[in-house]
Amino acid sequence: MGSLFQDRACTCPELHVGLDSPTPQQPFRLLVLGGGYGGLSVALNLQDLCRGQAPRCGPAPEEGAPVVERPRFEVEIVIVDERDGFFHTIGAPLALASEDFASKFWIRYDEIPALRSPNIRVLHGSVKSVDPERKVATYLPYAGTEEKQLEYDFLVAATGLRRAWPAVPQSLRRKQYLFEMGDHLRSMTGRKKGVVVVVGGGAVGIELASELKTLHPHLHVILAHSRSQLLSNEPLPDEVKERALELCRDAGLEVLLNHRLERSEPVKGEAGKVTGAVEVVFTNGKTIVADRVVMAVSRSSPNTGFLPREAVDEEGFVKVQGSLRFSPSTIPNSTHHYAIGDIALWSGIKRCGAAMHMGYYAAHNIHQTMQQIVHGKQEEELLELKEIPPMIGLAVGKQAVAYWPENGMIYGEKVLKDFFGEDLGFTICWNHMRLGEEGK
Ligand SMILES: Cc1cc2nc3c(=O)[nH]c(=O)nc-3n(C[C@H](O)[C@H](O)[C@H](O)COP(=O)(O)OP(=O)(O)OC[C@H]3O[C@@H](n4cnc5c(N)ncnc54)[C@H](O)[C@@H]3O)c2cc1C
Structure with a gap:
């Protein structure tokens, strides 16, 4: 297909058809770092806008509303990702x-x-690195030894959080991932009456424990949490945390609150041979012998080590404006650099819905800048993100609990269906981004 990003000459003659006014700047080169929810959303929404179409994750046009004329531009989009495919993280x-x-x-x-x-x-x-002044990024191809450079006009960073196993798989190729997941599952379910202890009662621990119990009811699944309430780190009302506890119990989990893990070690039998069981010791003195211990407690950190230090806060989150552009004081050419999804330093609990929404905003705003460059549009009409209050949708076995400030809390089996469908949100996300429709 020629030179997506090796030079500016457009290699796709069909892209010229119907353009408002081809210019020397075109094709615009959009480089997207990370092909998760945010990254795919910005790529596909910008593709729509540059084709003169309504952006797929934008508001649905009202019935009878006049058709909006959108200027069309040539764009080439390169997405770089460590994985060889899109992973539906919320389904982990x-x-x-x-x-x-x-x-x-x-x-x-x-x-x-x-x-x-x-x-x-x-x-x-x-x-590996981004030089915002020169608008050049470097990346190391999978299994390669030499870094490569990519020049761009617009950059959107959407690399998410580095999460430890087993919150997400660590494999970078689908083939390897299937082995990783298969091995894990067999080790959990292999024993007839296995006892599994999941340590950590945050959203990830609750979902891990409850899916395991729901799909493998013969297991005795214990969810242990160090604090007196589940979801203790989340800025959510007490009633949501209490309901999460109720739903865990409905799902058949044994929940141990105020149980802080001290250590877990292999149980040894005769002649010091390991038996395969694990002794789990809590600081309150309680001890459990389990077949498997699953840790769901590690903190996640943003994947932003490739950005200039000034662009991020002390934890690595990217300092952005409401437009999702980098803060102007942090890097040169900030109007051409965006950060979206989990790595953006923004209010609210990190959610995939927010990541896809930010992708749409970034695409709209980039399209505005294209109009300014090509047509001299005076004022960009930017979409600006407002503060996002804490909100959550949490699947717990056959039920779910959801909370957002305007509506308060709802829970039950219908909430699971409405918020997650039959597959922990996979089909909902797939359809929202229209991933199944041929790009052409
Ligand atoms: C177990 C679990 C359950 C969850 N449940 C829910 C839920 O029910 N509802 C909800 O809304 N949210 C949920 N979340 C949160 C949700 O998954 C995130 O908010 C969402 O994934 C953020 O999307 P993103 O595009 O910012 O990042 P990601 O989806 O993490 O995508 C980032 C991409 O960047 C790639 N990448 C990272 N570093 C690099 C690099 N240096 N170079 C190239 N590529 C790189 C990664 O491979 C990845 O594909 C859950 C998270 C977990 C872990």
């Missing part, structure tokens, strides 16, 4: 409990119809 607890769902939740990028387009290319590799 279900993928860890079922090989069928594990297989469904990782789709290689070359098998996503929406990305099959002459002006979209996905590179498998790890981003």
Whole structure:
């Protein structure tokens, strides 16, 4: 397909058709770092806008409203990701409990119809640095030894959080991932009356424990949490935390509150031989002998080590404006650099819905800048993100609890269906980003 990003000459003649006014700046080069929810959203929404179409994650046009004329531009989009496919992260607890769902939740990028387009290319590799002044990024191709450079006009960083196993798989290729998940599942479910202790009663621990119990009811699953309430780190009302506890019990979990893990070590039998069991010791003196211990307590940190230090706060989150552009005081060319999704320093609990929404905002704002560059549009009409209050949707076995400030809390089986469908949100996200529609 020629030179997506090696030079500015457009290699796709069909992209010129219907353009408002081809200019020397075009094709614009958009570099997207990370092909998760945020990254795919910005790529596909910008693709829509540059084709003169309504952005797929924007508000649905009101019935009878006049058709909006959108200026069309040539754009080439390169996405770089460490993985060889899109992983449905919010489904990880279900993928860890079922090989069928594990297989469904990782789709290689070359098998996503929406990305099959002459002006979209996905590179498998790890981003290493970004020079915002020169507008050049470097990445190391998967299994490669030499870093490569990519020049861009617009950059959107959407690399999410570095999460430890087993919150998310660590494999970078689908094939390897399927082994990783299969091995894990067999080790959890292999014993007839296995006792599994999940340590950590945050959202990840609750979902991991409850999916395991729901799909493998023969297991005795214990959820141990160090504090007196589940979800203790989340800025949510007490009633939500209490309801989460009720739903865990409904799902058949044994919940131990005020149990801080001191250590876990292999149990040894005769002649000091390991038996395969694990002794779990809590600081309050309680001891459990389990078949497996799953840690769901590690803190996640943003994948932003490739950005200039000034662009991020002390924890690594990118300082952004409401437009999702980098803060102007932090880097040169900030109007051409965006950060979206979990790495953005913004209010609210990190959610995939927010990441996809930010992708739409960034795409809209980039399209505005294109209009300014090509048509001299005076005032950019930027979409600006407002403060996001704490809100959550949490699947707990066959039920879910959801909370957002205007509506308060709701819970039950219907809430699971409405918020997560039958597959922990996979189909909802897939359809929202229209990943199944051919890109052409
Ligand atoms: C177990 C679990 C359950 C969750 N449940 C829910 C839920 O029910 N509802 C909800 O709204 N949210 C949930 N979340 C949170 C949600 O998954 C995140 O908010 C969402 O994934 C953020 O999207 P993102 O695009 O910012 O990042 P991600 O989806 O993490 O995508 C980042 C991408 O960047 C790539 N990447 C990282 N570093 C590099 C690099 N250096 N070079 C190249 N590529 C890189 C990664 O491989 C990845 O594909 C859950 C999270 C977990 C872990």
